[in-house]
Amino acid sequence: MLSHHQFISRRLLLSVAGIGLLSAAGCQLPSHDGGDGAAPAGILPSGPAASTASSPEPTPSASGPLPAQPRAKTNPLFSLAADDRLVALTLDDGPDPAHTPIVLSILEQYRLRATFFLIGENAARQPALVREIAARGHHIANHTWSHPDLRGIPDAKVRDELLRTSDLLGNTTGRTPTWFRAPGGDWSDASLRICAELGMRPMGWSVDPQDWARPGTSLITQRVLQTIGPGSIVLNHDGGGDRSQTIAALRTYLPVLLDEGYRFTAPK
Ligand SMILES: [Zn+2]
Known part of the structure; x- marks a missing residue:
């Protein structure tokens, strides 16, 4: 649990982030989007191992950009450090040519920004769709x-799964992913370490309506609305099968949450 001091510090950071948000110019999705200005509060890692303060300084290089700086291994971020109605929507297993464009249009309709955790082999088949997701201001993640279930494969294979995907997404969009999510949320020590070595941070979730199992639109909607709260990270899927229930649920619960004063951010 947070100590009083930590709590005050986070409130302070939120205040600073709020000022940043107010002064931010040229935000692409201003209406219901938490904006990048809120991200510093949202990405505070939760574990004691999360500090990167002792990371070595990068070695200056005269020839081109520095390589991604390895970070200290962190525990996954399961929720944002928000004490107001700031939440994150994440969409896994795409891009999917049938469902992702519909999800994009819904996000456009409500002017909010999400994080898409893309599967490399899907992204390789849909490069234009990957670029479209990024062009609309959403975050592309690994x-x-x-x-695969990363818990059951050798470290070299884990590294290949992550590195190949980051390379593809970087080459496709011009931006290297900064977030990684293990399939099924099945983290392992190796996947967390390799994630850090490749310059990414791990993101989990705190609201899981199990939409992948297609329990019905009303149950997906109900589970999200009943479990969401300040700082929630919501897991939905735009790929991996028929996602029409997820799409219908998004159309139902997003306007309800916006009416209730929720704002959405894609943590940087
Ligand atoms: Zn997945």
Whole structure:
């Protein structure tokens, strides 16, 4: 649990982030989007191992950009450090040519920004769709190349799954992913370490309506609305099968949450 001091510090950071948000110019999605200005509060890692303060300084290089700086291994971020109605929507297992464009249009309609955890082999088949997601202001994140259970494979294979996907997404969008999510949320020590070595941070979730199992639109909607709260990270899927229930649920619960004063951010 947070100590009083930590709590005050986070409130302070939120205040600073709020000022940053107010002064931010040229935000692409201003209406219901938490904006990048809120991200510093949202990405505070939760574990004691999370500090990167002792990371060595990068070695200056005269020839081109520095390589990604290895970070200290962190525990996954399961929720944002928000004490107001700031939440994050994440969409896994795409891009999917049938469902992702519909999800994009819904996000456009409500003017909010999400994080898409893409599977490399899907992204390789849909480069234009990957670029479209990024062009609309959403964050492109790494969800492995082939969606394996990372707990049961050698470290070299884990590294290949992550690195190949980051390379592809970087080459496709011009931006290297900064977030990684293990398939099924099945983290392992190796995947967390390799995630850090590749310059990414791990993101979990705190609201899981199990939409992948297609329990019905009303149940997906109900589970999200009943469990969401300040700082929630919501897991939904735009790929991996028929996602029409997820799409219908998004159309139902997003306007309800916006009416209730929720704002959405894509943590940087
Ligand atoms: Zn997945």
